[in-house]
Amino acid sequence: MRHFPFPHIVSLAVFLLGAAFLLVVLVLPAWAEVEVLTASHTHVMGDSESRNQARTICFNEAKRKLVEQAGSYVETLSRTENFELATDEVVAFSAAFIRVNTDREEWAMLGDTLTVTMDLSAQVDPDEVKQLLAELAQDAAARSRLTENLEQQSQAEAQLALESDPPTRERLSDDIDVLRAEQAAILTEIETSTRFAAELVQKGMTSEEIETMLGSPRARKSSSSGDYSCWNYGHVWVVFHNGLASCMRTRLEYNSRYGGDCHCTGLSMNFLMQ
Secondary structure, rough: OOOOOOOHHHHHHHHHHHHHHHHHHHHHHOOOOOEEEEEEEEEOOOOOOOHHHHHHHHHHHHHHHHHHHHOOOOOHHHHHHOOOOOOOHHHHHHHOOOOOOEEEEEEEEEEEEEEEEEEEEEEOHHHHHHHHHHHHHHOOOHHHHHHHHHHHHHHHHHHHHHHHOOHHHHHHHHHHHHHHHHHHHHHHHHHHHHHHHHOOOOOEEHHHHHHHHHHHOOOOEOOOOOOOEEEOOOOOEEEEEEOOOEEOOOOOEEEEEOOOOOOOOHHHHHHEOO
């Protein structure tokens, strides 16, 4: 019988494989999977409707179903994180968190009547959504702007579905494009704050230096002992220890030792600077 000359190497290999498996099992769940939503609607074209009107009505109905799904999903995320946002706010914001894709448009005859069917899809990144909800919960001005924008978009889409005059339809379509661009700008402001903080903050900086560079934080909190203070810039928290920047993290975690979530301990994956 042939014997392997280095049995300890086999044992080491088995150990490393087992450790790798445990790492995959424990670490991968920290990144939640992107949720894919789909919706479909068939519209029966009315006698006085044009094809453009029928297409718009069908798209809006399919999108409404999609937004309802996104709203339920996002509202569930909000409950698990306790963002202290009203349910109707969370559901409304979900319309801004998704980008709708038209996967299929099909026209068909149903007897003597023309119908149009549209299949839509959208992706929701739960980690990104939770970060945006956390930021909106702390920024009343951004929350108000986004709410007003979404209300105006809903009204414009409803008018577009009923409008038959081509110049008016074109104007309403342009208005909707502008409103969507404004939504993106509001959310980008949050991302910009995050990027500036990640690029400019260095360990040991004073709170005065950081406020001079980045401006006033969107939110502040302190540990129960008062040794730590946390400033929010977008998706980033700058954590000060005795007045000096000690770490920078993407998520605050409760720790009984500090009697709260403002501190510099926890999972390394949540830190940008430690």
